[in-house]
Amino acid sequence: MSISDRSCIVMFDEMSLAPNLQYNIKEDCIDGLENTGSYKRAAIADYVNVFMVKGLFRKWKQPISFTYSKGPIKSTLLKHLIVKVIGKCREIGLKVLCTVCDQGSANQAAINSLLSQSRSCSEFQVNGEKIIPLYDIPHLFKGIRNNLLKKNLYIKLDNKLNIAKWEHIIDLYYIDRDAPMRICPRLTEQHVIPGKINKMKVKICTQVFSYTVASHLVTFSKWKDNLPNDAEQTGAVIAFLDGLFDSCNSSSKTAPEFKPLLEALSLSSPHEEFWSRAIYVFKQCQILLPC
Structure with a gap:
């Protein structure tokens, strides 16, 4: 990919799920419990939060992360995931310029916390790089x-x-x-x-x-x-x-x-x-x- 093709946005959204438990033979674990990527908890998950990257100058997109939670995701965890996902994108050579999400309460709280931490009303920083947070137009x-x-x-x-x-x-x-x-x-x-x-x-x-x-x-x-x-x-x-x-x-x-x-x-x-x-x-x- 050229430098311009690597320019992208990080999108994230949340949706409710029907609770379901299933034994994963390959991993020898139970799927359907709360799993944030960093830890698992013995609570039946009924929400999923998905991150996707999408090209700005070239038409490509790819889901890259999903986490499960009992109830809507907490803003503190979402803030941590935003920073972590952007950091991982940078590690593989992608240039993240902005984020896009809807106006859910957790989304707003996480974005506002990042802006406050960066002492700005229009951008926040991840590893010294500026990120512009945008809300979904529709x-x-x-x-x-x-x-x-x-x-x-x-x-x-x-x-x-x-x-x-x-x-x-x-x-x-x-x-x-x-x-x-x-x-x-x-x-x-x-x-x-x-x-x-x-x-x-x-x-x-x-x-x-x-x-x-x-x-x-x-x-x-x-x-x-x-x-x-x-x-x-x-x-x-x-x-x-x-x-x-x-x-x-x-x-x-x-x-x-x-x-x-x-x-x-x-x-x-x-x-x-x-x-x-x-x-x-x-x-x-x-x-x-x-x-």
């Missing part, structure tokens, strides 16, 4: 959606205050559902009705935060006896979130004219300008309970 967007289900989002776009309300999205769904021909056929109750939403599926979230939903909120708000006028503000916020997701999820060299942020990042692409604006927008936004 989970961040699901977090925004989950907050918007119960609270209004006050956000300033182009010097205009916009208030995004989930009730506008529900209203749009019912208007479209009862129409002779649907214009948002992908929207279902599982997308918009709070008690029926599958909160784990990223697709359910991104199909709501879409260009189609944004454009129809803006259009319908201007028609009499349809959506209220302030639904246009919700449409503007969703259009902004759709562009933000595109900018963080681009993979092709070219993009549709109406969605330029789907283009891969380059010196001439609009990403840097958009991200500078997005940082400014998020610094000023507020999430408040509706009156």
Whole structure:
């Protein structure tokens, strides 16, 4: 592998397991008990934590570590594993530049501890090398959606205050559902009705935060006896979130004219300008309970 091919990220995630015990003839031991790699404990494991490395400039990925625990992994152990895995990657010649995980409480605690130890708010060090911790983009967007289900989002776009309300999205769904021909056929109750939403599926979230939903909120708000006028503000916020997701999820060299942020990042692409604006927008936004 060339030097650039060795540049990679370390990803880690946790999932629950169905408890199960099995005798391992080859190792003469019982599988299914808590095993952190450093020690085993006589407790039936029901969680697994997996680490994977993925190339940054070349498409390759490889799971490299998994540990079993009784209950969710503790942040102190996770912190130790992060440092150990990155160190092992360095020993075999890989250049780890960043980590990626979701916003689980143990993940946040472990990352914050590493940042505090390095006296930084944006990077930590392992054996003198800088590592940038990142949170998984789809989970961040699901977090925004989950907050918007119960609270209004006050956000300033182009010097205009916009208030995004989930009730506008529900209203749009019912208007479209009862129409002779649907214009948002992908929207279902599982997308918009709070008690029926599958909160784990990223697709359910991104199909709501879409260009189609944004454009129809803006259009319908201007028609009499349809959506209220302030639904246009919700449409503007969703259009902004759709562009933000595109900018963080681009993979092709070219993009549709109406969605330029789907283009891969380059010196001439609009990403840097958009991200500078997005940082400014998020610094000023507020999430408040509706009156």
